[in-house]
Amino acid sequence: MSTEIRWNPFDPAHIRDPYRMYKQLQENDPVHCTSRKEWVITRYDDVKSVLKSPAVRVGNRKEWFEKGINYFNQGEADLRYIHEAIHSFILFLNPPDHTRIRNFVNKAWTNRNISNIIAENIEYLLSQIRNKEFDLVNEFAQPLPILTISKVLGIPPADYEYLKDLGKTMIGSINLYHNYRELVALSDAANKFITYFTNQIQLKTDHPDEGLISQLIQQNQIDKELNEKELVSICIFLFIAGEETTAASISTGILHLLRQRHLYEYLKVHPGKLPVAMEELLRYDSPVQLLGRITTTEIIVNGVTIPPESSLIVVLAAANRDPRIFEQPDELNFERVNKKHLTFGWGPHFCMGEWLGRAEITMGINAILKTYPNLHLVDQDLTWGKNISVRCLTKLIVAID
Ligand code: HEM
Known part of the structure; x- marks a missing residue:
């Protein structure tokens, strides 16, 4: 086997199967410096220590966007709205703003009774599936988290269709690179x-209600912590934060169960095993494959010295398959004694909606198993999105019979 190491996350072959590339790096060059001078970190312990390190920050996306906006500012489109919309995206902030806004949202977001909402949404979506063949991504996995977060926020159901497509465009704000056309579409959605x-x-x-927007407003009336622009930006981020990730988890989860049919059959008769199976599916194929970070000072990772202001690519999906932690990591094994996977991140930016994502994935997969005991894959030729940061199927045609 060739041991040549190539870091090329945009290569469609690697998006289809990134795990060979990760394994080569993890075994031969676990702190790999790319030709663009980015540092790719693939071992579990290194990933954890980097994500927790006080000498590491999230990149300043606001600055990058400003540069992109200035570069493209040709007077034809007004790109300012992007900056205003992403201003308080929790994911893009460093302390002290990160701590302030994260604590504020945590205080307001206390209502975790979401099973009824998810169950209602699942029932509705399944009732809309009328053909023998259907697209599991677009007809089930993608709308479920959007419908759910809409109800959590207290958004009127009639607005769902309007926001759904805007949300898909707005999610692009989390990507690293944008061309002019994408920036124009993003600015329009942001506006x-x-x-x-x-x-x-x-x-x-x-007229306050039970939803999270009302809770954020009420918390702010007590704390007087945020101005209206910050509140608006937080709401936009909460709306989009769990969409692609949850959709990807449900659809790739079902894909793996259908490809390893005995596991689909096993879960049909052992539904009690679903929570463990869901964690193993999240470990096996993490929807968020990699995270970006910047060093603030020189750091040493696994004996390698990385200078200040370096870009780090922290590969969660590789860490989740590190054989130093997970025995036979390339095996999907529901009997695995669960070690902590890193699919929801680690350290100060650890996912704030993991409990919601976990509930949607478990209930979503359970409903598919129960409703379609004979489900099978129609198309073996899969189409993946272009962005490996969140690796997701763009469609998955399945059939019921
Ligand atoms: C399977 C589903 C999900 C996965 C795999 C996932 C994964 C992640 C990861 C890896 C991060 C850390 C990013 C970083 O460190 O740079 C993150 C952050 C975040 N996630 Fe999730 N997420 C999921 C669902 C959700 C849901 C449903 C919500 C609800 C709104 C949510 C809200 C957030 C928020 C607000 C942050 C930012 C936290 C911070 O920066 O302090 N996520 N998520």
């Missing part, structure tokens, strides 16, 4: 989101 949530905040200030 519409700002108007939408500004109106919702006004409405719910006057």
